[in-house]
Amino acid sequence: MKIHEYQAKQIFARYGIPVPKGEPAFSVEEAEAAAKRLIEATGIPVVVVKAQIHAGGRGKGGGVKVAKGGATEARELAEKILGMQLVTVQTGPEGQKVRRLYVEQGLDIDREIYLALTLDRDRRRIAVMASREGGMDIEKVAHDTPEKIHTLHIDPVLGLAGYQARKLAFALGLGAKEQMRQFTKMLDGLYRCFVQEDCNLLEINPLIVTKKGELVALDGKITFDDNAEVRHPEWADLRDADEEDPVELEAKRVGISYVSLDGDIGCLVNGAGLAMATMDIILHYGGRPANFLDVGGGASQEQVKKAFQMILRSDKVKGIFVNIFGGIMRCDIVANGVVAATKELGLKVPLVVRLEGTNVEAGRKILDESGLTIQSASSMGDGAEKIVAAVKQSASV
Ligand code: ADP
Ligand code: MG
Secondary structure, eight states, X not given: OBOOHHHHHHHHHHTTOOOOOEEEESSHHHHHHHHHHHHHHHOOOOEEEEEOOSOXXXXXXXXXXXXXXXXHHHHHHHXXXXXXXXXXXXXOTTOEEOOOEEEEEOOOEEEEEEEEEEEETTTTEEEEEEESSOSTTHHHHHHHOGGGEEEEEEBTTTBSOHHHHHHHHHHTTOOSHHHHHHHHHHHHHHHHHHHHXXXXXXXXXXXXXXXXXXXXXXXXXXXXOGGGXXXXXXXXXXXXXXXXXXXHHXXXXXTOEEEEOSSSEXXXXXXXXXXXXXXXXXXXXXXXXXXXXXXXXXXXXXXXXXXXXXXXXXXXXXXXXXXXXXXXXXXXXXXXXXXXXXXXXXXXXXXXXXXXETTHHHHHHHHHTTTOOOEEOSSHHHHHHHHHHHHHXXXXX
16 A cells, blocks of 8 residues: 655654655645744745656656745646646656645755665565665666665564665765764664555655754555555555546445556456466456456455456456356356346456356356357466457457
């Protein structure tokens, strides 16, 4: 689960990590008032108006603007940014609508550093990654000059060792006494934050050194580990449904694992392993899956119906592959769910079904008698080949 920059900064502040003063704003009026308060409180006439969306690269996309002309200019910028369809490298070409702003004091930047904590699954440790060359071109740095990114791994038993933090500080050019003190304190706070808040990713880009030599987190990104949701009732208030895929949210509500993907073949599968293998085999035959969908072992007919309707409703789906191996799941339940869903929404795209396992005969009978145009497949490979061919054919007519 992702949260907004301003929410991440509020959490950072609780761990003693310095962040600029700022206020979220949901309207142009709120943004103007926030700018006014900030200018009064800091005595500095510069504020920055920042689009709050769950994607990075906002600066380059025009979603971060500096106002030097006081609250009036902040208002004008807020008018431009609020409601815009912000396109960044991370949003995809359709962009994301800006519904929230963050108005923040403007700081004098001397240097921009990159700092992130993430889980390194290979090493089974939390990794800290940092670079002197932070800021808006960090992807380019990582691609062209990976040696400029320093990495350290934290021992889960010993925790972050002082020497590790100091070594990294030197590598980042923060070896002077006062900056070293600030940096090691900050890294300690970030590590505690990562563990206690159950993060997957914690990123500050840029971490700046101000002209006065102070370290401040100028941007903030946190991704939580969804598996820890039971431990964090407070996450419910941090969630922004506008930023999430509506179909994924709906799936979550009915208790189905669903992930939207870029392709055009909708998949209804039971079991996560089979679902992944199904995506692989579709790719193998030259197609592209539109989703990962695992209805699970014990899904009810109602859940299967809901799941199938999610696929039917999607505009991008040009063909559907139902691949069920009924173990705990019964094939007749799946068949009934599929038929019930199409009764309400109709079936406008080719459908290939591969059914095997418990109650397979009953399941096939239900589908046969449904009057739906269904191609049946004898195996996974056969099914994938058939749906890819059907989608290609319907695209060419
Ligand atoms: P993104 O990473 O989505 O582009 P950032 O929050 O990193 O958004 O902002 C982009 C750039 O805007 C930063 O690299 C920094 O140069 C500048 N910036 C952001 N916030 C401030 C601020 N409070 N004061 C001065 N400059 C800022
Ligand atoms: Mg940034």
